[in-house]
Amino acid sequence: MGFRAVLVDRQGLIVDTKESWQGVQAVAKGEHAGVLSDALAPWRSKHGSLRVVAAGMIGSRNGWLEMPYVPTPATAADFAAASRTIELPEGDRLMFLPGLTDPSAFPFPDVMRGEETQLVGFGLEQDIVVVLPGTHSKWADIRHGRIERFRTFVTGEIFNTLANHSFLSKVATAEADHASAAFAEGIALARDESGRAGGQLTRLFAVRTGWLAGKITPEEMKSRLSGLIVGWEFAEARAGGWFTEGDTIAVVGDDDLVEVYEAVSKAFGVNLAPAPADAAIRGALAISEYDLRSRGQEDSGRSYQRA
Amino acid sequence: MGFRAVLVDRQGLIVDTKESWQGVQAVAKGEHAGVLSDALAPWRSKHGSLRVVAAGMIGSRNGWLEMPYVPTPATAADFAAASRTIELPEGDRLMFLPGLTDPSAFPFPDVMRGEETQLVGFGLEQDIVVVLPGTHSKWADIRHGRIERFRTFVTGEIFNTLANHSFLSKVATAEADHASAAFAEGIALARDESGRAGGQLTRLFAVRTGWLAGKITPEEMKSRLSGLIVGWEFAEARAGGWFTEGDTIAVVGDDDLVEVYEAVSKAFGVNLAPAPADAAIRGALAISEYDLRSRGQEDSGRSYQRA
Structure with missing residues (x-):
């Protein structure tokens, strides 16, 4: 999994994207801020300071900083509440999203990082089973407006x-x-x-x-x-x-x-059932908006990033 | 799997062994006779011309020559009948053993090369399930004095x-x-x-x-x-x-x-159930003796080899 950043406007429409095969594990501890700042410089110079949402392995033990896992059952509000926002030297605000854990898994709690954001972006309104294919594929049970449980298949x-x-x-x-x-x-x-x-x-x-x-x-x-x-x-x-x-x-x-x-x-x-191709972006925006509303802040330009 | 040769005496007791990590696939087509001849030279100079039994991947598509698979159910006599003996320039006699196939496997016939020799060496007298661990582990059903069926697990x-x-x-x-x-x-x-x-x-x-x-x-x-x-x-x-x-x-x-x-x-x-550690050697000798008896020939010095 490499680095991927998407610049979206206030309506959530994609303005630009950046991709690199260099994943988060290729960046040494302490160098993440510099790498991100360089990657976002062209966008910042054109659009001003950015609001960045970071999901996935960037918030893992081998990433920038280790974010906690929210336990199932979970909603978008739970992810917003467990997120962490830092201000970067150039004035960008960077919001790290937490992962999700299912403590009901045997013999150890199951975990995901990044897929929970896609689930929020897909929507938690209808009761349905959602499959998220990948190296470690996830099956999630959406029920009562929450991510109820999930399991990983390698x-x-x-x-x-x-x-x-x-x-x-x-x-x-x-x-x-x-x-x-x-x-x-x-x-x-x-x-x-x-x-x-x-x-x-x-x-x-x-x-x-x-x-x-x-x-x-x-x-x-x-x-x-x-x-x-x-x-x-x-x-x-x-x-x-x-x-x-x-x-x-x-x-x-x-x-x-x-x-x-x-x-x-x-x-x-x-x-x-139909599913949008940009569920990750939708999810990042939805969780970010929850966070902003709960803090009573107004949105400015923003980008979404995962690694 | 590498090359392995064992020199045994007329009673089947081990006199000497040779091992190399260089497996049969590392030897180019047409060069097998030379590689074998060099490997056996010290034994030949001491004991005279050798009777060699070759089992395993040396008789596969990527080996010296491709031997057929005997179908289940099979006995030691069936392996002897399907073997092929060639005379080498230095006077050694080289007997290639066939593999074993189980046509009852779905969707394609299952196969083994080398393990059938170990099964013969273990003995086909008692009805029992025999497990042969390995990269491609085999479970075999010994019944009525024959190898009745088997399956591979990767x-x-x-x-x-x-x-x-x-x-x-x-x-x-x-x-x-x-x-x-x-x-x-x-x-x-x-x-x-x-x-x-x-x-x-x-x-x-x-x-x-x-x-x-x-x-x-x-x-x-x-x-x-x-x-x-x-x-x-x-x-x-x-x-x-x-x-x-x-x-x-x-x-x-x-x-x-x-x-x-x-x-x-x-x-x-x-x-x-108890099992001998030298089942492969015992099996090679048992099949070789079947072959000799059926041809009415007398045994001379011999070695067993697999690759």
Whole structure:
């Protein structure tokens, strides 16, 4: 995950964006203020001092400063109350958002940083299950206007490590193609509840045995693996009661994974509620406005940043 | 997996061994005979021409020559019948053993290369389930004097890729300690059938959340992961009907993994049948003797090799 900053106007419309592959962990302790100040200088010179909202790993143990986790169930007001605002030398105001923890998880509390802001931006009005795809994918239960509970699935981590460092990585010749038949076949294998395919540790080996049997080409291997692994997440979510066939869920995110997860949702017989692509920005603004209203302050120019 | 050769006498007792981390895939096509000849030269000069048995990946697509897979159910005689013997320039005789395939696996036939020789060496007389730990761990069903069926679990692959290339690898400071409480806790979490811990993709994240919660130290992370992942294999094997509590199984292998798998077996309430540490050698000799008897030839000096 890299650094990403979005400049929005008073109406929340995007004016400009900045992205860098250099994530927050690449910045040494004590140097965050300088890096941020340099990154925002062009915007500041044009628009004056900025109101910055910071969400995600920048508020983690390895980030600028470690923000607390708000416990579930939580609302936008809870995030605003637990945020922390500092004034920067150039006059910018920087608001760090807290993370979210679910103390009901066993054996240890589950955690998220950044996805809670996307959930607020998606909206907490309707009761619905929201999936936030990623390296550490999250399933969240929105209920009674709050984020009620959530669980993490390390799907992206498993896919990336197997695709790049396992028995496949020497044979596979192409990246995953989510429009391919091999991807759909991977999903179908993950969905199989008959037991004939064995558990997941056995199904994963079938990417290799299919190649040995001449049924999967080196081009298809990562597509097949991707379908199998994202499908596995859905199979575990189904077993855990997160959905049953015919339910409506939402997939929230701002990258290609949203399409992938929507395809898998359909393959599992799940309907999709519409979701905005800019949920993170909407969430940051909503929490920032809560904070401003509760302090009785007026809004000025602002930007949203995450790392 | 590297190259390993063992020189045994007419009684099957080990006279000498050679090991190299350079596996068969590191040798270019056409160069295998030269590499083997050089490796065996000291033995040949002392003992005369050798009878060599080659098992494992040396008979694979990426090895010296691709040997067929014998289908289950299979006996030592079936492996002897499908073997192939060539004469080398220096007078050594080299016997390649076939692999084993289980055509009943879904969606593709399962395969092993090398483990079938260990199974023959363990013995096919008693009806028992045998576990062969490894990167691609195998569970085999010995019945009616034959290898009846088997399944692969990619346990070692998952452990190695996550331990070395995931969210853990930057934090964890020590290799897995299989005598530690953290290892036992990992097994216990894998064994939990209540559903409260979620599926495996969620349980894996608990290695990170436990660290964030201050309940798992960086030293303990890989131990915890190891218990969780090997325990996961047993949980899937249990779900697949490979054992139930109180059963007796055997763990066959020649490295530290045997102890690890024996510890996990006990934690799952499984009894252990005794197994020899030299099952691979015993199996190679047994198949070689079958072959010699069926050809009516007399045995001379011999060595066993796998790569």
